Amino acid sequence: MYYCSLPTIVVALWVSAPARAAEPITFEQHVRPILKAYCLDCHGAEEKVSGKLDLRLKRFAVAGGKNGPAVVPKEPDKSLLIERMKSGDMPPVGKKVPADQIAIIEKWIAAGAPALRDEPTTLPPGLGITAEERAYWFYQPLKRPAPPAFAPTDRVRTPIDAFVLAKLRERGLSFNPDADRATLIRRAAFDLTGLPPTQKEIDEFVADSAPAAYEKQLDRLLASSAYGERWGRHWLDAAGFADSDGDGSTDTVRPFAWRYRDYVIRALNADTPLDRFVIEQLAGDELVPRPWTNLKPEQIELLAATGFLRTAPDGTASGGTPADTEQVVTDTLKIVTSSLLGSSVACAQCHDHRYDPIPQADYYQLRAVFEPALDPVKWRRPGERVVSLYTDADRAKAAAVEAEAAKMQSDFNQKQSAAVRAAFEKELEKFPADERPKLKGAFDAPADKRTDEQKKLVASNPKLNITPGVLYQYDTKSDNELKAMQSKIQAKRAERPVEPFVAVMAEVPGRVPATKLFYRGDARQPKGPDLAPADLTIAGQDSKRFEITPPSVGGVTTGRRLAWAKHLTDGTHPLFGRVMANRVWLNHFGRGIVDTPGEFGKLGQLPTHPELLDWLATELPRQNWSLKKFHKLVMTSTVYRQSSVREPAKDAMDRANALYGRFPVRRLEAEAVRDRMLVAAGRLDRTPFGPAVAAVEDGAGQVGTPDDKPRRSIYLQARRSKPVAFLTAFDAPAGELQCERRNATTTAPQSLMLLNSTFVRKQAEHVATAVKADTSRARSGFPISVVAALKADVPVERLVEKAWYRAYLRGPTADELKLGSAFLKTQTAALQGKAKDPRFAALTNLCQQLLASNEFLYVD
Numbered sequence: 001m002y003y004c005s006l007p008t009i010v011v012a013l014w015v016s017a018p019a020r021a022a023e024p025i026t027f028e029q030h031v032r033p034i035l036k037a038y039c040l041d042c043h044g045a046e047e048k049v050s051g052k053l054d055l056r057l058k059r060f061a062v063a064g065g066k067n068g069p070a071v072v073p074k075e076p077d078k079s080l081l082i083e084r085m086k087s088g089d090m091p092p093v094g095k096k097v098p099a100d101q102i103a104i105i106e107k108w109i110a111a112g113a114p115a116l117r118d119e120p121t122t123l124p125p126g127l128g129i130t131a132e133e134r135a136y137w138f139y140q141p142l143k144r145p146a147p148p149a150f151a152p153t154d155r156v157r158t159p160i161d162a163f164v165l166a167k168l169r170e171r172g173l174s175f176n177p178d179a180d181r182a183t184l185i186r187r188a189a190f191d192l193t194g195l196p197p198t199q200k201e202i203d204e205f206v207a208d209s210a211p212a213a214y215e216k217q218l219d220r221l222l223a224s225s226a227y228g229e230r231w232g233r234h235w236l237d238a239a240g241f242a243d244s245d246g247d248g249s250t251d252t253v254r255p256f257a258w259r260y261r262d263y264v265i266r267a268l269n270a271d272t273p274l275d276r277f278v279i280e281q282l283a284g285d286e287l288v289p290r291p292w293t294n295l296k297p298e299q300i301e302l303l304a305a306t307g308f309l310r311t312a313p314d315g316t317a318s319g320g321t322p323a324d325t326e327q328v329v330t331d332t333l334k335i336v337t338s339s340l341l342g343s344s345v346a347c348a349q350c351h352d353h354r355y356d357p358i359p360q361a362d363y364y365q366l367r368a369v370f371e372p373a374l375d376p377v378k379w380r381r382p383g384e385r386v387v388s389l390y391t392d393a394d395r396a397k398a399a400a401v402e403a404e405a406a407k408m409q410s411d412f413n414q415k416q417s418a419a420v421r422a423a424f425e426k427e428l429e430k431f432p433a434d435e436r437p438k439l440k441g442a443f444d445a446p447a448d449k450r451t452d453e454q455k456k457l458v459a460s461n462p463k464l465n466i467t468p469g470v471l472y473q474y475d476t477k478s479d480n481e482l483k484a485m486q487s488k489i490q491a492k493r494a495e496r497p498v499e500p501f502v503a504v505m506a507e508v509p510g511r512v513p514a515t516k517l518f519y520r521g522d523a524r525q526p527k528g529p530d531l532a533p534a535d536l537t538i539a540g541q542d543s544k545r546f547e548i549t550p551p552s553v554g555g556v557t558t559g560r561r562l563a564w565a566k567h568l569t570d571g572t573h574p575l576f577g578r579v580m581a582n583r584v585w586l587n588h589f590g591r592g593i594v595d596t597p598g599e600f601g602k603l604g605q606l607p608t609h610p611e612l613l614d615w616l617a618t619e620l621p622r623q624n625w626s627l628k629k630f631h632k633l634v635m636t637s638t639v640y641r642q643s644s645v646r647e648p649a650k651d652a653m654d655r656a657n658a659l660y661g662r663f664p665v666r667r668l669e670a671e672a673v674r675d676r677m678l679v680a681a682g683r684l685d686r687t688p689f690g691p692a693v694a695a696v697e698d699g700a701g702q703v704g705t706p707d708d709k710p711r712r713s714i715y716l717q718a719r720r721s722k723p724v725a726f727l728t729a730f731d732a733p734a735g736e737l738q739c740e741r742r743n744a745t746t747t748a749p750q751s752l753m754l755l756n757s758t759f760v761r762k763q764a765e766h767v768a769t770a771v772k773a774d775t776s777r778a779r780s781g782f783p784i785s786v787v788a789a790l791k792a793d794v795p796v797e798r799l800v801e802k803a804w805y806r807a808y809l810r811g812p813t814a815d816e817l818k819l820g821s822a823f824l825k826t827q828t829a830a831l832q833g834k835a836k837d838p839r840f841a842a843l844t845n846l847c848q849q850l851l852a853s854n855e856f857l858y859v860d
Contacts, residue, residue, distance in 0.1 A: 025108040027058040027115045028132050033602075034101045037354045038091050040127055045352050045360075047125045055081075056127065057119045076109040126352065126359060129538060133357035137610055138342075138600045139538045142574050144618040145611040160637040163612035164660050171653045176642040176662040181206045183643070183860060185217055186809060187663070188635060190859045191588060192218070193226035194233070194672040194712075196679055196809055218635055222628045225688060228269035229714050231627070233671055234587045235264055236714075238339040238597075239311050240738030243692050244719040245382060246313030247320070251721035255691075256386060256503040259300075260307025261714070262689045267305075273625035274580060275569035278340065281308035283562035285373075285506040290556050294391045300502055303387060309373065309505035310385065311335060312737065313720065317382045326523045329374045333367060335738050338598035340568065341536070342579035350521030356601035357538045361517055361531065368515035368533035369548065369560045372507040376523070382503070389500040398496045405492045412485045416468055419482065423474035424466045439464060509556045533560045535567060539575050571621035575600070581616035582607075584627065586741065588634050590666045591658075598740030608658045639663075644860040665860045667744050670730035671713035674759075677851055678710050680806045681766035685711045692717035695724055704759055726760075729753040754852035764848035768840060771802045771847065796824045799843055807850035820846060 025031070035043075035055050042050035044060075053065030061071040061081065070081040082105060084090035085097045108114070133139075147162035155175055156162050168174055179187065185205045189197040197205075205217055221227065241261060245252040267277050280287070284302035288295070292303070312331035315324035330346060337345035347353050348363040390398075424443070428436055442454035443464055450458065458465065472479040515533075516526035535546040548563045568576045579600065586592035593613045596604035607613050623629040634640055644663040657664055668676065678684035693709045695717045702725045705716055716724055723734035729749050733739040754760055775794045800820035804812040812820060827842030835841035850856060 024114060025104060025111060027108065027113065028130060029116065031058075031105055031108050032056075032130065032132075033355070034097065034105060036127065036352075038095070038097050041351050041354075042091070045127055056123060058113055058115045059119050062113065071109055071113055073113040074110060076106040079109050082106055082109070126361075128359070129357040134538065136357075136602070137607070138578065139357070139574060141541055142572060142577055142614060142617055145615055147615065155638045157641075158633060158637040159615060160612065160634065161639055163609055163615060164637075164639050167609060167659050168661050171659065173650055173653055173659065173661045175638050176645060176647075178638070178641045179643040179663065179860075182810065184214065184641060187859055188218060188221055190668065190672060191635070192221040192230060192631065193224050194230035194669075194675060195226050195684075196676055199805060199809060202809060214641075215632070215636065218632050222631060225269055226686075226712075227628075228265040228267075229688070229712055230672075231268050231587070232261070232265040233669070233714050234583075235268075236261060237733055237739040237742065238583065239264075239308050240335050240733075240736070241307075241311050241718065242313075242720050242735070243717045244721065245315075245317035246720040246735065247315045247317040249721070250318045251719060252317040252382070253717075253719065254382065254503065256501050257307065257310075258689075258691050259304040259502050260310070261692075263301050263304040263307065265688070265714070266301065268627065271626055271628045274620060274627055275571075275625045277625075278569050279562070279565040280305040282306075282336075282565040282568075285504055286557045286559060286562040290509065292387050295389060300389060303502050303504045303506075306505040307503055309336070309370070310382075310503055314382055316379065320381070322376070322523070325376045325379045329367070329370075329376060331737055332374060333363075333370065336370070337366070338738065338740060340579065341539075341575045342582075342594070342598060342600035342604075343536070343575065344599055344601060344603065345536070349518070353601075355603055358536060362534075362536050362538075364515055364517045365531045365534040366536065368531050369564045371513050371515050372511065372558045372560060373505050375508065375511065375513045377513055378508060378511065385503055385505065386501040387504050387506075389502060390497070394497040394499070398499075401492060401496045405489055408485070408489045408492060412482065412489060415478075415485065416471075416482055419475055419478035420466055420468060420471060422478075423471060424464060427464055427466065427474065507557050512558055533558075533564070535564060536575075539573060541572060541574075569625075571618075577617035577620060578613055581620055582613060584630055585613075585616065585634065588631075588640065589660070590664050590744070592741070596741070598738075663860070665858055667730075667858050669742060670727040670732035673730055673857060674713045674726060676856065677760065677763040680770075680851065681763045682770045683710045683763075683766055685709070687711060688715075690715070695719050695722045697722075698758060702758075707759075707762055726753060726757055751852075754848075760848065760851060761844075764851055765844050767803070767806055767847040767851070768843040771799055771806060771843060772840070774802045774806075775799060796821045799824060800846070803843070803847055803850060807847070807853075808855055823849075 023029075039055050043053050044056040049065070051065040051067060053067075053070055054060040055070065058071070062069055062073065064070050064080070068080060070079065072078045076082050081090075082102065085102050085105070088096050091097075145163075147159035148166040150156045150162055150165060154161075154165060156165060161175075165175065178184075182202055182205075185197050185202055189195060189201075201217075205213060208216075210216075241257070243254050243257045245254060267280070272280075280302055284305035288299045288302050292299075295303070309332055312328055312335055314328050315321075316328065330349065334346040337343055343356065343358065344353070345358055345363055345366065347356075348358045348360050350360070352359045428440060431439060438453075439457055439461060442450060442457040445451075445454055466474060468482075471482070514530045516530060517528050519525040519527050532550070533548040537545050540546060546564075546567050548560050567573065571577070578594075579597070582592045582594050582600075583597055586595075586597055593609050593616075594600055594605055594607045619633070620630060623633070639660050640663065642661075642663045644665045646662065650661050654661055675684060693705050693711055693716050695703050696706060697703055703722045704724060704726065713724075713727065716727075718733075720735035723732070728734040729747075730753075731743050731745055733742070772794065775798045797817060800817055801811055803820070804810065804816065823846055824839075824842050827845050828839045831838035831841045
């Protein structure tokens with residue numbers, strides 16, 4: 001069973017805010033949401049109501065139940081509803097109704113318990129969806145608002161600027177000046193690739209005065225293979241990607257999960273349209289004709305794409321129970337709905353959603369879309385959800401190799417048996433002639449058919465018990481020949497093509513499982529008729545809900561996921577469009593227009609710029625769902641190009657920068673911090689794709705990666721039970737179901753990691769080595785060996801200058817040069833007699849300080 005616990009304080013904010021306004025309190029707008037959150041589970045959600053009291057309508061509350069009227073208009077002191085709420089008897093379990101919300105109901109009753117409209121004479125079972133719930137901004141049809149008009153002097157480069165500037169002007173604010181060019185290219189490079197630009201790229205951009213110079217830089221960055229690695233990480237967060245199953249302490253490694261990770265990176269680099277990107281992840285298997293043999297590369301990619309539906313932890317990997325199976329289904333639906341619909345649909349698993357218009361039946365009808373692939377009755381464990389990528393040619397070659405190996409093995413077996421027998425006969429000759437027949441008979445007889453006398457003879461003559469394992473003691477020559485034959489057999493079998501696999505989410509052909517509603521979310525208590533697959537009712541346009549037509553009988557696939565995916569991405573879905581536009585905005589600015597990207601409902605935050613969000617949501621399909629075009633649109637705006645300098649006057653009006661009157665200074669994500677260190681050290685391995693670099697533990701038990709495999713962080717193994725310590729210290733996801741939005745904390749463990757981490761210390765040493773080599777090249781005009789470089793008598797100022805360029809992509813100021821040089825001299829003197837090379841040790845310490853500094857960790 002799925003339980004949800006939601007903070008009372010958040011509910012209070014959205015429920016009580018309207019009540020504090022000047023408008024009169026009404027049942028529909030103010031009272032029913034409170035009753036739905038705390039009371040309607042027992043008093044209206046089901047046909048049989050507790051105490052015969054139905055609170056869905058005002059007149060039902062006035063009529064009351066077996067204990068009398070629950071509401072007495074104009075007399076809150078005589079209203080049983082208020083009495084029970086204040087005493088804590090209602091609701092009987094869970095969070096009690098907060099005092100401020102009880103006060104709202106009291107004021108409503110005192111005002112005569114008004115309603116907005118005449119109530120219906122009859123009401124079907126269930127809570128239904130009210131007009132007030134449908135009126136919530138998130139559920140409104142997508143409409144394209146017109147951008148406000150501004151003068152050319154207002155620096156409105158794109159419609160985005162117009163919407164943002166309009167909000168700023170309401171507070172008497174305006175944009176910051178544009179950032180300087182060096183800052184802008186660093187910002188863009190880290191944003192799009194997660195890597196710093198080279199010094200040459202910075203210098204060329206700063207010197208390029210052409211009007212389209214910035215756009216040209218954006219095109220270059222978007223064309224980089226590093227783009228897919230950077231933005232692929234953002235999507236993998238939302239998808240809850242991991243390289244292990246999370247099945248308890250076993251935490252079975254997912255050997256083929258990397259194919260989904262690689263699919264995401266390739267798709268983004270190829271600018272696969274966002275609609276197609278989502279369709280492939282939800283139903284890529286339905287796009288590949290069966291049988292799945294002799295698959296083409298593009299078909300393998302489609303199957304790998306369905307790894308999106310295999311990211312949830314799977315407790316059945318090493319056994320599991322029916323409850324574990326249900327949990328996988330629940331978690332998968334949560335990942336899908338929060339990442340694509342921005343809704344906590346899972347809260348409707350046990351009952352109608354308490355805060356949003358999502359009936360319990362909607363949850364199970366959405367579940368019916370996925371149930372043919374996530375069939376709990378015919379459950380398949382992870383090992384049963386893989387497809388071999390062997391081609392017919394591979395199988396033919398493997399069979400031919402095995403046939404040759406089998407013949408070689410037969411020859412080996414015969415030679416081995418002959419050698420063992422010869423050794424036995426030779427050893428038998430050492431016994432008296434009269435004893436030989438009995439000994440031979442005893443050893444030749446099968447072990448389970450030996451007489452007691454024979455068993456005794458065998459036990460008392462171990463020298464005659466000659467096996468292949470001890471043959472070397474009796475016949476070294478034959479044993480060596482056999483070992484050589486065995487090596488050839490192994491070499492022959494190694495010629496077999498390696499059999500690769502891809503993990504797939506797919507249906508069992510021809511099977512269409514029934515989906516029923518579970519009473520209180522308990523899978524052991526299914527009830528009611530079979531439910532048809534459908535989208536959420538509230539997402540329907542003009543009150544028309546999207547329902548999936550049943551497929552023809554005996555089809556290979558039900559087509560449910562593909563149909564829903566196409567509906568989701570048709571450009572008009574009010575939830576999907578807003579959620580995806582907001583996600584891109586979030587990863588450019590560090591905060592979303594809705595800053596709860598997985599929750600756009602009543603429990604989430606309201607949009608700071610609702611018109612801008614709707615304009616962006618409609619712009620995505622207009623750009624043919626091209627993310628690269630969308631990035632360029634956002635990044636060419638004045639909003640993005642402004643400086644991050646803070647002004648006291650602006651801070652007084654908008655300290656949180658929710659109105660975007662400056663660019664936010666952002667700390668790099670954990671992976672970008674690690675990758676930037678490797679770049680500074682000149683060691684980053686840019687090899688793309690393939691199996692993950694396995695996590696290892698050092699002597700202190702801290703999880704890291706081998707120093708000889710400095711690949712980009714996205715290629716490190718994401719094992720739920722063994723997250724990489726450096727990454728988790730800087731807020732990378734560590735085993736969570738999914739990560740809709742990363743925190744950017746500042747904690748003591750981060751400082752300790754930067755000071756004491758073996759990884760950081762080694763990178764500082766590599767940076768120091770590179771700095772010495774750089775300075776020696778600059779002096780001599782040609783490369784020299786690192787050994788020679790370390791011995792070169794380089795001025796400390798030159799070392800400081802090169803260290804600054806490697807770490808910060810700029811030279812030091814006069815004060816920084818003075819401080820850095822003094823530090824090097826002081827440290828060199830202090831390390832005399834304590835380090836083999838005091839100057840190099842001092843330089844390493846300086847480099848470590850730079851890698852641990854705010855300028856290295858943050859981008860403005």
